[in-house]
Amino acid sequence: MRIIGGQWRRRVLRFASLPGLRPTPDRVRETLFNWLGQDLTGMRCLDLFAGSGALAFEALSRNAREVVLVESAAPARAALAAAAQMLDAGARFKVGGTDALQFLNRVDAGSVFDLVFLDPPFNQGWQARLWPQVGERVAPGGKVYIESEAAFVPPAGWRTWKSGRAGAVFYQLATREDDDQ
Numbered sequence: 001m002r003i004i005g006g007q008w009r010r011r012v013l014r015f016a017s018l019p020g021l022r023p024t025p026d027r028v029r030e031t032l033f034n035w036l037g038q039d040l041t042g043m044r045c046l047d048l049f050a051g052s053g054a055l056a057f058e059a060l061s062r063n064a065r066e067v068v069l070v071e072s073a074a075p076a077r078a079a080l081a082a083a084a085q086m087l088d089a090g091a092r093f094k095v096g097g098t099d100a101l102q103f104l105n106r107v108d109a110g111s112v113f114d115l116v117f118l119d120p121p122f123n124q125g126w127q128a129r130l131w132p133q134v135g136e137r138v139a140p141g142g143k144v145y146i147e148s149e150a151a152f153v154p155p156a157g158w159r160t161w162k163s164g165r166a167g168a169v170f171y172q173l174a175t176r177e178d179d180d181q
Helices: 026-036 054-061 074-087 100-106 126-136
Strands: 044-048 066-070 093-096 113-118 138-148 158-166 169-176
Touching: 026 054, 026 138, 026 158, 026 169, 044 054, 044 100, 054 066, 054 074, 054 113, 074 093, 100 126, 113 126, 126 138
Parallel strands: 044 066, 044 113, 066 093, 113 138
Antiparallel strands: 138 169, 158 169
16 A cells, blocks of 8 residues: 655555455545545544554554544454554554454543544445444544445535545545534
């Protein structure tokens, strides 16, 4: 996988080869970070279902203050840690080995993120199951990136701000309805 922007642009990272693991394609990442802006300085990000870490490393490469990755598969976590070490990501990179729902239920109630990446395995209904906890973890003015097998309709109080489709992948950025974006 190649990082497409920021300080680590063009760096190639290896990721674990696991069934169902599908790194976000370059074209989709490019679109997402065009929507977000290329500079994420000061932002705190959460990457649930981190997998290859493509979204997290793109955020770090664009100066995110911190990225917390949640990944339950040990081989994927090992690959993420190796990539972070190679890039010298330091304290800005934290990876936890748990299920996304367990992480959200366990994380400190006051812990919020400016950007949450929600890219779970397809066809398992994770988005709807996680949304109540995800919504509680988004800072005012924050956004949630969702990747799914079909267009996702955010629950009440949220709206799709931007969306696209690449092949069988639907992707969108959601914000609170009362946020001016």
